Amino acid sequence: MEPKFFDVHTHLNIQFDKDWSEVGQRALGKNVWFINIGANEKSSKLALEQVEKLGIGAWASVGIHPTENNPGNFLEIRKLAEAEKVVAIGECGLEYFRQKDELNKERQKELFKQHIELSVELGKPLMIHCRPASPHVFGEIQDAYEDIWEILNFYKEQNGDRLCFNLHFFLGDWTVAQKFLALDGYLSFPGVITFSDQADEVIKKMPLDRLMSETDAPFATPIPNRGQRNEPAYIQFVAERIASLRSEDEGEVLSALVSNARRFFGV
Numbered sequence: 001m002e003p004k005f006f007d008v009h010t011h012l013n014i015q016f017d018k019d020w021s022e023v024g025q026r027a028l029g030k031n032v033w034f035i036n037i038g039a040n041e042k043s044s045k046l047a048l049e050q051v052e053k054l055g056i057g058a059w060a061s062v063g064i065h066p067t068e069n070n071p072g073n074f075l076e077i078r079k080l081a082e083a084e085k086v087v088a089i090g091e092c093g094l095e096y097f098r099q100k101d102e103l104n105k106e107r108q109k110e111l112f113k114q115h116i117e118l119s120v121e122l123g124k125p126l127m128i129h130c131r132p133a134s135p136h137v138f139g140e141i142q143d144a145y146e147d148i149w150e151i152l153n154f155y156k157e158q159n160g161d162r163l164c165f166n167l168h169f170f171l172g173d174w175t176v177a178q179k180f181l182a183l184d185g186y187l188s189f190p191g192v193i194t195f196s197d198q199a200d201e202v203i204k205k206m207p208l209d210r211l212m213s214e215t216d217a218p219f220a221t222p223i224p225n226r227g228q229r230n231e232p233a234y235i236q237f238v239a240e241r242i243a244s245l246r247s248e249d250e251g252e253v254l255s256a257l258v259s260n261a262r263r264f265f266g267v
Contacts, residue, residue, distance in 0.1 A: 003057065005254070006261035007235040008188050009036035009091070009127065009168045009214035014039075015229060016218065024054045027232040033057040033258075034232040034267065037091050037127060039065035041076050053086050059267060061088035061127045063115055064108050066095040066108040074114055081122055087265040089119040089183060090127030091168065096144040097131045109151065116163070125164035125264055129170065145176050149183070156183050169216055170199065177202045181210060186264055188212035191222030191230060194241045203245045210265065213239045213257045233247040 007027070012020040013036065027034055036051050036058060038044025044062035051058040061246035062080040080090060094108050119126045132144040148167075156163050166186040170177070177187060187210060193199050203211070215222070215238060217230035222237040243253035261267075 001031060003033040003262075004031035005033075005235045005239050006168065006213065007032060007215050007232040008036055008212045008261050008264070009190075010034050010141075010217040010232045011039070011043075011219075012036050012048075012050050012217075012232075013043045014218055020050055021053065023231045023233075024050065024058060027108070027235075028054065028057045030233050032235055033261075033267070034059075034235070035088060035097055035127070036060045038062040038077075038080075039091060040068050041073060044077060044080050048080055048083055048085060049124055058085075059087045059265065060085055061090055062086050063090035063092040063127065064111060065091055065129060065176050066093055066111065073168045074111075079116060081118060081124065086124065087256050088125050088127045088166075088267060089115050089122070091129045092126065093129040094144040094148055095129065095131045096133040099133065105147075109147065112148075112151060113142075113155075116151070119164075120155070120159050120162045123162065125166065127168050128165055129169070130167055145172055145179075148252055149179050152180075160239045164264065166212060168214055169220070170202065172202070177206065181207065186210045186212055186260065189238065189242060190216045190220040191234065192213050192220050192240050194222040194237055195226065200245055203242055207258050208246070208248065208253065209260060211242065211257065212261050213242055229239075 031073050036047040038047040047060040052061045056110045062077050091114050130144050130148045169190050170187040189199055215230050215232055215235050221230035239257050243250040
């Protein structure tokens with residue numbers, strides 16, 4: 001059966017110790033396909049194990065989050081990344097929020113580059129985390145976004161179409177968005193858009209074929225379920241909010257969110 005919704009970024013490997021299978025099956029039962037995201041060596045392995053048990057409609061991404069102080073063995077990420085059920089590399093990227101340690105920023109950049117090189121080598125797209133020091137300052141591209149862009153631009157010049165990426169939980173304004181769209185990037189938006197207008201302009205102006213929806217479950221629960229633990233089945237509310245902001249017919253937008261994700265991940 002074709003999916004009705006697609007959650008491109010969820011974490012069944014966090015806060016779902018006892019009921020991850022039930023939550024995953026609930027989403028699949030509602031024709032929601034999803035990507036189960038790894039954030040370190042252990043959670044990446046678990047993400048893959050979970051989707052292998054869930055079957056059709058569930059895939060994994062493996063990588064090391066930039067906030068990991070003990071990122072573990074990247075060779076293990078390489079091994080996991082070769083699995084058929086792994087369709088993306090990450091989440092990886094830069095986290096500058098409340099971060100003033102320049103040495104740690106450099107460590108993050110080097111780790112991010114390892115993910116990019118693995119992505120290009122295996123032909124699997126990047127799932128990128130980017131959080132600037134001051135995420136609510138608009139009007140110009142900001143620190144972490146600027147550094148992410150410079151690194152991606154370098155690799156894009158070297159690798160062309162072999163470099164494919166999505167910026168998840170996008171926090172930037174339209175000025176920032178345009179720089180990444182010019183690198184053929186995709187942007188995805190979480191449940192926050194159901195109770196905040198911060199991303200409205202970007203969602204309205206973006207090319208429809210670069211737009212994707214996510215829950216980032218168990219975090220960022222959308223209205224009408226705020227206050228509860230988030231889960232991939234709630235992607236419907238995110239997708240419908242995106243559609244309500246666009247000028248196209250709702251059905252066209254909802255269909256595009258699914259087709260964009262399937263094309264991006266090759267599923």
